Amino acid sequence: MQKFLPLFVSVIFSALALQAQERVVRGKVTSAEDGSPLPGVNVIVKGTTVGTSTDSDGNYSISVPASGNTLVFSFIGLLETEVAIGARTVIDVQMQPDVKQLSEIVITGYGTTLKKEFSGSAANISSENISKLPSLSVNQALQGQASGVMVTANSGTPGGGISVRVRGQSTINGNSNPLYVIDGVPVVADNISQDGFGGQVQNALAGLNPQDIERIEVLKDASTTAIYGTRGANGVVLITTKRGQAGKSTFNVNVWTGVAEPTNTVKKVSAREWVDIKNEARVNSGLPPLPDNAYFGWDGVTDTDWINEVFRKARISEYQLNAQGGDERTRYYFSGSYRDEEGTMIGSSYRRGTIRLNLDHKASEIFSFGTSLFMASDLNQRIQNDNNIYGIYSAAILTPPLRRIRDDNGNYLDALPTFNTNPVRDALLPRFDNKTNKFIGNLYTDFKIMDGLNFRTDFSYDWNTITEDHYAPASTAIGRPVGDGNYNYRQIGTYIIEPTLRYAKNIGGVHSLNAVVGSTFQDRRAINSIVRGNGFAKEELTYLTSAATIYDGTSNRVEYSLNSVFGRINYAFKEKYLASVSVRRDGSSRFGANQRFGTFYAFSAGWNFSDEAFMENINWLSLGKLRASYGTTGNDGIGDFRFVGAWSGSGNYLDQPAFVPTQIENKELRWENTSTLDVGLELSLFNNRLDLNIGYFKRNTKDLLFFAPLPQSTGFNGVWDNIGEIENKGVEIDFNANVLSTSWGLKWKFFGNISFLRNKVVSLVDLNFVRSGFASIYQVGKPLNTFWGLKFLGVDPATGESIWQDTNNDGVITVDDETVIGDHQPDYLGGFTNSFTYKGFTLDIFFQFVQGVDIYNNTLQFTTNPAANWGMSVEMRRRWRQPGDITDIPKPMTVAGLNGNDNSRFISDGSYLRLKNILLAYDLPASLVSKAKLRNVRVYVSGMNLLTFTRYNGADPEVSVFADTNTAQGTDFLTFPQSKLYQVGLNIGF
Amino acid sequence: MKRLNIFLISIFLITFLGCEDFLDKSPFDIITDDIVITNLDDAEAALLGAYDALQSGDMYGNQAIGTPGVLSDELIHSGSFPTVAEFDNNFVLPNNVTLQNLWAAYYRGLYRANVILERVPPISGNETLKNQILGEALFLRALFHFDLVKLFGGIPYANTTDLSVLRTLDRTPVEDVYTNVIADLNEAITLLAGVSHGNNNRANEWVAKALLARVHLYVGNLSQAGTLANDVIENGPYSLEANYIDVFQGGSDEVLFEVFFSVQDQNGLAFWFREDGRWEYAPSPELIAAFEPGDVRAGMIQPRTGGGFQAAKYTDRATGTDQTPILRLAEMYLIRAEANIASNPTQAIDDVNVIRNRAGLGDVTSVDINTILQERFVEFCFEGHRWYDLNTHWPGRCGYVSC
Known part of the structure; x- marks a missing residue:
C-alpha cells in the first residue's frame, strides 16, 4: 500500500490541479550523498517550457501553470528526478549522483558502451580534470593523465608542437600522432606550416578551447581502435565537447591572467673567461695567446648577456564565456574565448579567439538532428629558433658575449663578425606572422527506425587555412642584404559523410546487445602556395608588392580519399560475460591499385568475475573484471602518392621547364599492419574507494612504412617500402583512490598512473644501423631513438685529453669505435594528482615524472668546444687546466678533433619529477554568492612547471629539437625552454 | 512504411554510395615515370633536368667550388660549419654531411643523364636533335663521373637506371672510370658536331x-x-x-661552359663567400701571397669590413645569379x-x-x-x-x- 500511496495521491491531486489556477511551488534541492545544497539545478514543469534553476543555497521557486503536475529536476552528473506536485507548495528534493553518466559510460568510436560491459582498453579524462587546470591546449591537457600516453611539449614555443605518443612509437617514417576525433570528426592534427623555424612545429590543435571539452577518451587497444582501420594504429583520441542541458540558461565566465618565464636557460661564461679559455686553447695547442682585441675587437669591457636580453616575463590572459540551456526539445551550448599570450622570448606571441555552438533538436519522436560548430582564428607571431643559424635562442647561446647590442647611435651591431646575427635585432625586426583559421562543423541526423534501432548520418567538414606572412628587413641576418619576404597560403578541407545504423537492445536484463554498422566517405583536398621575393626599397615597405624580385613561386594541390565500411557488435550476458567483435574495411587513395584495400578486425572478451556467485561474500571487492583483446589496425600516415614513380616539373634550367625525377615507384606499397594483444584486470575495492587497473599489452607493427635508405649512388636517398617490424610492449597501471573523506569536510583524492614501455626494432633493412638527427640511430634489437657515438671514459688527469673506449680493440681510436651510448626510452613514466577539498577550498597538486631516459645534449657539444667561436657554457669552468686535475671537461684546444665527434660526454640523464600543475581555488560560500544573484564564484591561483627535480645538465629535460621525428627524439639542441606559468583566475557562474 | 523506407535508404547509403572512382586520385604536381619521356620534347625537358643537377648547392651552386677549395691551400674556413672546418683541418669524419650531400648530388645528376641515354634511342624523330640530346647527356655523364673520380678516387661507375644494379654497385677502379669518361666524351664530340x-x-x-x-x-x-x-x-x-673581370659577368666569349643561374634559379656562391652572407670560406694567405704586384686578378680578393679577406668572383649576394664557370x-x-x-x-x-x-x-x-x-x-x-x-x-x- 505504501508503494502506491504517492501514486494515488498524485493522481488525486493532479485531477484537482487541473482545475486550479497558476501557483507557486518552492523548495530546496540537496545532494543525497552529503546533504549539501545544490545550486544551478534545472527545474522545469514537465510538458511545458516553464523552468528555473536553484540558487546558490539550492533553493528554487517556480510558477506552475494550471496544466502542470510534475516537476523535473536535472543537473549534469545527477540522476534526472521527476516529482509529482500534487497539492504541495513546498517540494524538497534529494538528488542522486548519476554514476552511470559520470563514469559508467565509455565513449568509443561510433557509439558508447556501459563501462561495466566494456572489454577494451581506453583512458578517460573528464572535464573536471581538463577545465579546472587552465591548460594551454587540448593535447597538453592529456599530459600525465593517463597511462600509456606520453605527452611531450617539445619546447616552450607559444602554440608550439606537442608530441603525443600512445603506447610508444610503432613507425619510423609514418605518422606517429594518434588520430584526433572531435565530436565524430577526424581532424587535421599535423603541423600545417610551410616554413621551417628551425625545428619547432605548430600545434594544429592549439586552436581548440580546452574549456569546451566535456571529456576525452584515449582509445588504446585494438578492440577500440580497429574500427578506425588504417588510422587506428597510433591510438585514437576522442574528444567530446559540452552540450546543452534542458533547463534554465546558465552562464559561466572565466578570466585568468598570468606571467610566464622560462623554466631554466643555458648559463654562459663571461667575456673575460671566454677570451681566457680561447687563449688557453692556443697555448695548449702550441700557439701564443692573443691580445683581447684580437677576439673580434673585444674592448675588454663589454659583456653582453644575450640570453637574458632575449627572454622576458611574458603576460598571458584568457577570457572565456559559455552559456548553455534549452528545453526538452532543443538544447544549446555556446562558448567564446580569447587568449592573448606573449612568448617568453621577445618577438613571439600567440593570440587566439574561438567560438563554439552545439545544438541538439528533437523534431519528432523519431527524428532528431543537431550540429557542433566550431571556429577558431589564431595569430602566432613566430621567431626563428632551434636548429637554425638565424635562431634567436640559438644565437643567444652561440654568440660570445664580446659585443654590444647597439652602437652609441642606437643602431644594432652584428653580434660577431663571422656570425651576422644579433639575437635581439633578429627577434624584433622581422615579421613572421602565422595566421590560422580553423572550422570544424558537424551536422547529424538521427531517425529512430524502431525501438533500439537508429539510423544516424554525420556530415562533417574540417577546414584549416594558414597564411604565413613573413618579412625580414635587410638589416637582419635572415633578410640581408636586400630584405627578404615570403607569403604562404595553405588550405586543407576535408569532408566526411558517415551513415551508420545503430542497434541497442537489452533483452530481459540478460542479453545486452549493442551493434553498429556504417560506412565512411572522406575526401581531403589541400592547396598550397608560396611566393618569395627580395629587394625591398625601404624597410617600411614590407610586402611583396615592393619586392624588386619575385624569385620563387609555387602552388600545388593534393587530394586524398578514404572509403570504408565498418561494423561492431558488443554483447554482454547478464553484465557478466562480455564479448565484442569489430571489423573495418578501408580503401585509401594513398596506395596503388594493387594494395588499395585492407581489412582490420578485433575481438575482445571480458569477465566481471565479481558478479559470480562464489564472489558474493567478498565484500571488499565492488567490481572485478578481467578483459582481453586482440586485433589489427593500420597506419597510412605517409604523404600522398608515395607509391608512384614520380617526376616533377619543378626543375628548371635556362629559365626553361625541366623534368627531374623525385621518387622511385613501388606499386606494392601498402599500409603498416599493427596487431595488438591486450589483457587487463580492473578492480574496484572497498565500496569504490579504490580503483585499480592493471594492463599489459604487446603491439607488433609489421610492414613498416619505411623510406628504405638506398646507396646514394642509385641517384636517390631511398625508396618507400614496407620493411621491418617494431614491437612495443608494456604494463600500464592506473590508480584512483578516495583516500580520505571526513565528516568535518576534508576530502583527499589521489589518482595516478605509471607506464612501463619497451620499444624494440625487431627487423629492418639489411643495414647495421640507420642514422637520424645528430647522434641518434635505429638498429635491430634496440629501441628507436638510440644514441650512438664514441664512449667517453673521462679526461686523462696527466694530459687533459679525452680518453675514449677502444670498442673494436684495434689499438687506435677512430669513428669505428662508435657504439651505443644511450637511448631515449624511459624505464617508466607517469603522473599523479593529489586533490584536497575542505569547505570551499580546493588544492590540486599534479606531478609528472619520467625515469631512466637519456638526452643527447648537443647544446653542450657546441658550448664546450673552444675550437670554435661559440659562446661557452659555465661547464667550461670545470675544464682541465694542469696535470693532476680530475674533471670531465678536456683541455681546450684550437682543433676539436674527436671531441667534436658525437660522444657519450653529451649524454645526460633526462629523468625528472615535475610539478606540472598546482591549483588552489576557493569557492565563495553559497550564502554570499546568492546575495549577488550568482550561481557560483570561484577564485583561484595556479602554476605550471613551477618545480622540476632533475639531474639533467641542460636547461630543461622536457625537450625535443626534432619535433616531428620518430627516430631522433630526446635531442636538446639550442631548444627554446619550457615556460613556467603563474596564474590567477576568476570563475563566475550565473 | 515510412520507417521501413528509412531503413532501406540507410542500407543503401551504407553499402552502395562508395565506388571505385572515389579512391582514384591523380597527382597534380608530378608526372609518373612511365609517361615522362614519350617524345623528343620530353627528352629535351629531361635533359634540362640533368643540367639542373649542376645547379645544386651541393654541386656547382657551391660545394663543387668550396669543398676542394678548403681542402687545398686556396681557401681557409672562416665560417661556422663544423663539416667545412673538417676539410680545413684535414680531419674529415665519415659522417661529414657536406661531403655526403655532394656525393649524392652527383649521383642524382648521373641518374638523370642515364635515363636519357636509355630512353631516347628508341624514340623516333629528328635524328639531329636526338643525337644532340644524347651527346649532351653523355657530356654530363662524363663530367659527373670525372668530378667524382677526381675527389674520391675509385667510385661506383653508374651507367644504368636499373635499381637492382645500382644498389649493389661497387667501386670501379680509377683507370676504368677514366676509360669510360674518355669514351663518353669522344662519343659526345661526334654526336655534338655542328651543334x-x-x-x-x-x-x-x-x-x-x-x-x-x-x-x-x-x-x-x-x-x-x-x-x-x-x-x-x-x-x-x-x-x-x-679584361679579366669581364669573364665572370655571364655569357663571356671566353667561357665555353658555365652553369646558368638566374633570379628564378639562384645559387648560394656569394652567400657562402661574401661578408654579407655566411663568409664560410676566405682566400688563404697562400693564395693572397701568390699574386704578383700589378696582377689585375688580385682584384678577385677584397678586404672585408670586419677584418680578413673575401673572394670577389661571385658577388651577387642579393639575387644569386653569378654564373659558375x-x-x-x-x-x-x-x-x-x-x-x-x-x-x-x-x-x-x-x-x-x-x-x-x-x-x-x-x-x-x-x-x-x-x-x-x-x-x-x-x-x-x-x-x-x-x-x-x-x-x-x-x-x-x-x-x-x-x-
Missing part, C-alpha cells in the same frame, strides 16, 4: 673537347690534352676577354702550354704570356711545370681547380695514373 646553342650554358662539341683536354691532362696524356686544347683555341668560336678558353692556353713545355717551349712561353699579359703582368722567359701551376693558381682562383691541380701534379705523379 650550336646560342649560349654557353649547354654542351657543344667544343665544350666536350675542352673537358676531354682536361681529362687527358689529369690522367697524364699530355700530347692528347695539348692537341685537343689546340683544336679548341684554333678552331673553336671562342676568344679571350681583354666550368670551362674557359684561358685553361686551354695553359693546357697547351703544359703539353708543350718539353716539345715546344716557345709555344708554351707564348701561351703563358697571353694569360699573364691579359692580367697586366709582364712576360716570362721560360716555362716549367711550376710556372704553369702558379699561373693556374691565380688565374682559376675560386673556380675549384686548385685541389686537383695539386693532386695531379704532386712531385712524382703526373695525373692520377702513374706515368
Whole structure:
C-alpha cells in the first residue's frame, strides 16, 4: 500500500490541479550523498517550457501553470528526478549522483558502451580534470593523465608542437600522432606550416578551447581502435565537447591572467673567461695567446648577456564565456574565448579567439538532428629558433658575449663578425606572422527506425587555412642584404559523410546487445602556395608588392580519399560475460591499385568475475573484471602518392621547364599492419574507494612504412617500402583512490598512473644501423631513438685529453669505435594528482615524472668546444687546466678533433619529477554568492612547471629539437625552454 | 512504411554510395615515370633536368667550388660549419654531411643523364636533335663521373637506371672510370658536331673537347690534352676577354661552359663567400701571397669590413645569379702550354704570356711545370681547380695514373 500511496495521491491531486489556477511551488534541492545544497539545478514543469534553476543555497521557486503536475529536476552528473506536485507548495528534493553518466559510460568510436560491459582498453579524462587546470591546449591537457600516453611539449614555443605518443612509437617514417576525433570528426592534427623555424612545429590543435571539452577518451587497444582501420594504429583520441542541458540558461565566465618565464636557460661564461679559455686553447695547442682585441675587437669591457636580453616575463590572459540551456526539445551550448599570450622570448606571441555552438533538436519522436560548430582564428607571431643559424635562442647561446647590442647611435651591431646575427635585432625586426583559421562543423541526423534501432548520418567538414606572412628587413641576418619576404597560403578541407545504423537492445536484463554498422566517405583536398621575393626599397615597405624580385613561386594541390565500411557488435550476458567483435574495411587513395584495400578486425572478451556467485561474500571487492583483446589496425600516415614513380616539373634550367625525377615507384606499397594483444584486470575495492587497473599489452607493427635508405649512388636517398617490424610492449597501471573523506569536510583524492614501455626494432633493412638527427640511430634489437657515438671514459688527469673506449680493440681510436651510448626510452613514466577539498577550498597538486631516459645534449657539444667561436657554457669552468686535475671537461684546444665527434660526454640523464600543475581555488560560500544573484564564484591561483627535480645538465629535460621525428627524439639542441606559468583566475557562474 | 523506407535508404547509403572512382586520385604536381619521356620534347625537358643537377648547392651552386677549395691551400674556413672546418683541418669524419650531400648530388645528376641515354634511342624523330640530346647527356655523364673520380678516387661507375644494379654497385677502379669518361666524351664530340646553342650554358662539341683536354691532362696524356686544347683555341668560336673581370659577368666569349643561374634559379656562391652572407670560406694567405704586384686578378680578393679577406668572383649576394664557370678558353692556353713545355717551349712561353699579359703582368722567359701551376693558381682562383691541380701534379705523379 505504501508503494502506491504517492501514486494515488498524485493522481488525486493532479485531477484537482487541473482545475486550479497558476501557483507557486518552492523548495530546496540537496545532494543525497552529503546533504549539501545544490545550486544551478534545472527545474522545469514537465510538458511545458516553464523552468528555473536553484540558487546558490539550492533553493528554487517556480510558477506552475494550471496544466502542470510534475516537476523535473536535472543537473549534469545527477540522476534526472521527476516529482509529482500534487497539492504541495513546498517540494524538497534529494538528488542522486548519476554514476552511470559520470563514469559508467565509455565513449568509443561510433557509439558508447556501459563501462561495466566494456572489454577494451581506453583512458578517460573528464572535464573536471581538463577545465579546472587552465591548460594551454587540448593535447597538453592529456599530459600525465593517463597511462600509456606520453605527452611531450617539445619546447616552450607559444602554440608550439606537442608530441603525443600512445603506447610508444610503432613507425619510423609514418605518422606517429594518434588520430584526433572531435565530436565524430577526424581532424587535421599535423603541423600545417610551410616554413621551417628551425625545428619547432605548430600545434594544429592549439586552436581548440580546452574549456569546451566535456571529456576525452584515449582509445588504446585494438578492440577500440580497429574500427578506425588504417588510422587506428597510433591510438585514437576522442574528444567530446559540452552540450546543452534542458533547463534554465546558465552562464559561466572565466578570466585568468598570468606571467610566464622560462623554466631554466643555458648559463654562459663571461667575456673575460671566454677570451681566457680561447687563449688557453692556443697555448695548449702550441700557439701564443692573443691580445683581447684580437677576439673580434673585444674592448675588454663589454659583456653582453644575450640570453637574458632575449627572454622576458611574458603576460598571458584568457577570457572565456559559455552559456548553455534549452528545453526538452532543443538544447544549446555556446562558448567564446580569447587568449592573448606573449612568448617568453621577445618577438613571439600567440593570440587566439574561438567560438563554439552545439545544438541538439528533437523534431519528432523519431527524428532528431543537431550540429557542433566550431571556429577558431589564431595569430602566432613566430621567431626563428632551434636548429637554425638565424635562431634567436640559438644565437643567444652561440654568440660570445664580446659585443654590444647597439652602437652609441642606437643602431644594432652584428653580434660577431663571422656570425651576422644579433639575437635581439633578429627577434624584433622581422615579421613572421602565422595566421590560422580553423572550422570544424558537424551536422547529424538521427531517425529512430524502431525501438533500439537508429539510423544516424554525420556530415562533417574540417577546414584549416594558414597564411604565413613573413618579412625580414635587410638589416637582419635572415633578410640581408636586400630584405627578404615570403607569403604562404595553405588550405586543407576535408569532408566526411558517415551513415551508420545503430542497434541497442537489452533483452530481459540478460542479453545486452549493442551493434553498429556504417560506412565512411572522406575526401581531403589541400592547396598550397608560396611566393618569395627580395629587394625591398625601404624597410617600411614590407610586402611583396615592393619586392624588386619575385624569385620563387609555387602552388600545388593534393587530394586524398578514404572509403570504408565498418561494423561492431558488443554483447554482454547478464553484465557478466562480455564479448565484442569489430571489423573495418578501408580503401585509401594513398596506395596503388594493387594494395588499395585492407581489412582490420578485433575481438575482445571480458569477465566481471565479481558478479559470480562464489564472489558474493567478498565484500571488499565492488567490481572485478578481467578483459582481453586482440586485433589489427593500420597506419597510412605517409604523404600522398608515395607509391608512384614520380617526376616533377619543378626543375628548371635556362629559365626553361625541366623534368627531374623525385621518387622511385613501388606499386606494392601498402599500409603498416599493427596487431595488438591486450589483457587487463580492473578492480574496484572497498565500496569504490579504490580503483585499480592493471594492463599489459604487446603491439607488433609489421610492414613498416619505411623510406628504405638506398646507396646514394642509385641517384636517390631511398625508396618507400614496407620493411621491418617494431614491437612495443608494456604494463600500464592506473590508480584512483578516495583516500580520505571526513565528516568535518576534508576530502583527499589521489589518482595516478605509471607506464612501463619497451620499444624494440625487431627487423629492418639489411643495414647495421640507420642514422637520424645528430647522434641518434635505429638498429635491430634496440629501441628507436638510440644514441650512438664514441664512449667517453673521462679526461686523462696527466694530459687533459679525452680518453675514449677502444670498442673494436684495434689499438687506435677512430669513428669505428662508435657504439651505443644511450637511448631515449624511459624505464617508466607517469603522473599523479593529489586533490584536497575542505569547505570551499580546493588544492590540486599534479606531478609528472619520467625515469631512466637519456638526452643527447648537443647544446653542450657546441658550448664546450673552444675550437670554435661559440659562446661557452659555465661547464667550461670545470675544464682541465694542469696535470693532476680530475674533471670531465678536456683541455681546450684550437682543433676539436674527436671531441667534436658525437660522444657519450653529451649524454645526460633526462629523468625528472615535475610539478606540472598546482591549483588552489576557493569557492565563495553559497550564502554570499546568492546575495549577488550568482550561481557560483570561484577564485583561484595556479602554476605550471613551477618545480622540476632533475639531474639533467641542460636547461630543461622536457625537450625535443626534432619535433616531428620518430627516430631522433630526446635531442636538446639550442631548444627554446619550457615556460613556467603563474596564474590567477576568476570563475563566475550565473 | 515510412520507417521501413528509412531503413532501406540507410542500407543503401551504407553499402552502395562508395565506388571505385572515389579512391582514384591523380597527382597534380608530378608526372609518373612511365609517361615522362614519350617524345623528343620530353627528352629535351629531361635533359634540362640533368643540367639542373649542376645547379645544386651541393654541386656547382657551391660545394663543387668550396669543398676542394678548403681542402687545398686556396681557401681557409672562416665560417661556422663544423663539416667545412673538417676539410680545413684535414680531419674529415665519415659522417661529414657536406661531403655526403655532394656525393649524392652527383649521383642524382648521373641518374638523370642515364635515363636519357636509355630512353631516347628508341624514340623516333629528328635524328639531329636526338643525337644532340644524347651527346649532351653523355657530356654530363662524363663530367659527373670525372668530378667524382677526381675527389674520391675509385667510385661506383653508374651507367644504368636499373635499381637492382645500382644498389649493389661497387667501386670501379680509377683507370676504368677514366676509360669510360674518355669514351663518353669522344662519343659526345661526334654526336655534338655542328651543334650550336646560342649560349654557353649547354654542351657543344667544343665544350666536350675542352673537358676531354682536361681529362687527358689529369690522367697524364699530355700530347692528347695539348692537341685537343689546340683544336679548341684554333678552331673553336671562342676568344679571350681583354679584361679579366669581364669573364665572370655571364655569357663571356671566353667561357665555353658555365652553369646558368638566374633570379628564378639562384645559387648560394656569394652567400657562402661574401661578408654579407655566411663568409664560410676566405682566400688563404697562400693564395693572397701568390699574386704578383700589378696582377689585375688580385682584384678577385677584397678586404672585408670586419677584418680578413673575401673572394670577389661571385658577388651577387642579393639575387644569386653569378654564373659558375666550368670551362674557359684561358685553361686551354695553359693546357697547351703544359703539353708543350718539353716539345715546344716557345709555344708554351707564348701561351703563358697571353694569360699573364691579359692580367697586366709582364712576360716570362721560360716555362716549367711550376710556372704553369702558379699561373693556374691565380688565374682559376675560386673556380675549384686548385685541389686537383695539386693532386695531379704532386712531385712524382703526373695525373692520377702513374706515368
